[in-house]
């Protein structure tokens with residue numbers, strides 16, 4: 001039996017709304033493995049919920065950070081530099097696109113909605129990595145969350161699919177830059193999981209049911225599956241893996257065209 005022991009390691013998780021959040025599912029595994037944790041959440045609105053979630057993690061550090069605000073990112077990493085000195089692991093679990101940009105045709109995406117979605121869902125990873133770089137330990141690792149629509153058209157996912165493509169390409173370029181120091185970065189491509197962000201995607205429940213019907217494993221993945229993969233990709237167990245998109249989706253991405261029964 002191999003145990004992953006991360007005692008003495010320090011991890012920052014960015015993007016937690018509630019206990020269904022994929023960021024939280026990875027945080028829970030890191031905590032169980034013994035890592036010390038810090039969390040960032042977007043707005044004051046979430047403060048109470050995140051405090052409640054982390055009440056059994058006494059050493060947890062909490063920060064309010066909007067990733068579009070570079071000064072807030074700078075303040076976050078300045079504080080962690082003082083408190084921790086170095087960061088071993090970083091989880092980026094943040095995405096946003098205006099609802100109207102996911103409810104029609106991609107061709108109708110406005111300039112403002114396109115820029116907003118790409119800034120929050122893809123550029124934020126670059127901004128975070130840049131600010132974190134001086135603090136990242138030599139065998140440090142980062143993960144971000146992506147989705148199948150980065151590679152193939154998923155109707156309605158629209159600009160978020162394009163943002164996820166940019167995110168996955170950024171993972172490869174960041175892997176090249178950070179690799180010089182021994183730091184790894186990978187993307188987890190998760191099948192549909194019921195979270196606040198997912199439920200705001202038009203047609204999400206249809207997609208959720210479809211995965212269970214046609215994927216090789218015939219069931220959806222859940223927060224535990226994502227948490228386990230996150231733990232693996234951050235830990236030394238995955239020491240030879242960087243710049244990759246790794247799927248946890250019950251095998252859905254291996255399917256070709258499926259026309260269904262009728």
Ligand code: NAP
Nearest residue numbers: 015016021022042066067093094095145192193195197198
């Ligand atoms: P979630 O719990 O809603 O997490 C998304 C987080 O992004 C929220 O905490 C949200 O804060 C935060 N966020 C949005 N704009 C931000 C900003 N400007 N600054 C800082 N934080 C911001 O949903 P989730 O499903 O766990 O999403 C986490 C990641 O997994 C996302 O990248 C998502 O695309 C990805 N993913 C999800 C699924 C799925 O089926 N659930 C599948 C594949 C990939 P607010 O709550 O304040 O908006």
